[in-house]
Amino acid sequence: MQFSERASFCKNFLAKQLLTLMDEKKTNLAFSVDVTNCQSLLELADLIGPEICVLKTHIDILNDFTIDFTKKLVHLAKKHHFLIFEDRKFADIGNTVKQQYQGGMYRIADWADIVNAHSISGPGVIEALMYPGLTKQRGLLMLAEMSSKNNLTDAIYAQKTLEMAEQFPEFVIGFISQRKLSNNPNWIYFSPGIQLDPGKDELGQQYVTPHTAITHHQTDIIIVGRGILQADDPLAEAKKYREAGWKAYLSTN
Ligand code: 5BU
Secondary structure: OOHHHHHHHOOOHHHHHHHHHHHHHOOOEEEEOOOOOHHHHHHHHHHHHHHOOEEEEOHHHOOOOOHHHHHHHHHHHHHHOOEEEEEEEEOOOHHHHHHHHHOOOOOHHHOOOEEEEEOOOOOHHHHHHHHHHHHOOOEEEEEOOOOOOOOOOOHHHHHHHHHHHOOOOOOEEEEEOOOOOOOOOOOEEEEOOEOOOOEEOOOOOEEEOHHHHHHHOOOOEEEEOHHHHOOOOHHHHHHHHHHHHHHHHHHOO
């Protein structure tokens, strides 16, 4: 089913917006902009922004973070039509997670369209994020599977995570996973661990190609970090990933 058709099955506003955006912009590439200073992040977001549907951040690796930076990032998201996904991986009890989402120095709920959470602590984590999140039209991804070697997210864990998400379709938009988990067309699957050359890094990360992720594992959005960041020409490389991801999507539709 095409992204545009799937939008009508989504109960969350942001999920509809994302699927529509992907269809209009013709990209299922998410760029993981894992750099440690604000200026580099903004320059890369401006350069790669036209190629992507989602920009993924790790706000806590920036060494010169200011709230003013988040305003500039939101401005770039509007300029280039991408959504911002803070890869925060909330994993505590609901009461703590709620404060980590709204408060502290990062004030994530104010600027991140999408965040993610581990299912390890149970559905309270979703409820905690949902009330502040929905008032700002945000969406949540549940971590059903990880890309790293020997991780603990087996098939039973992924299935239980799916069942937990099914209780909150108005806020959960999909999963971080390595594959499609359900036949319900409302869920959007984001997969990290993607490079054009499959392989691994020296700390357990494992890579499959965009083609394998989308055609064999039936995922929707490919998340690429170092594959683009470490290229001599990041823009040219982003265009290659975009093309590979979109070609694979078209071949399945
Ligand atoms: P890479 O440079 O393409 O390997 O970066 C992958 C990014 O995705 C990085 O920011 C990770 O924190 C993130 N990631 C991941 O690699 N694997 C996972 O299972 C999850 C997140 Br969840």
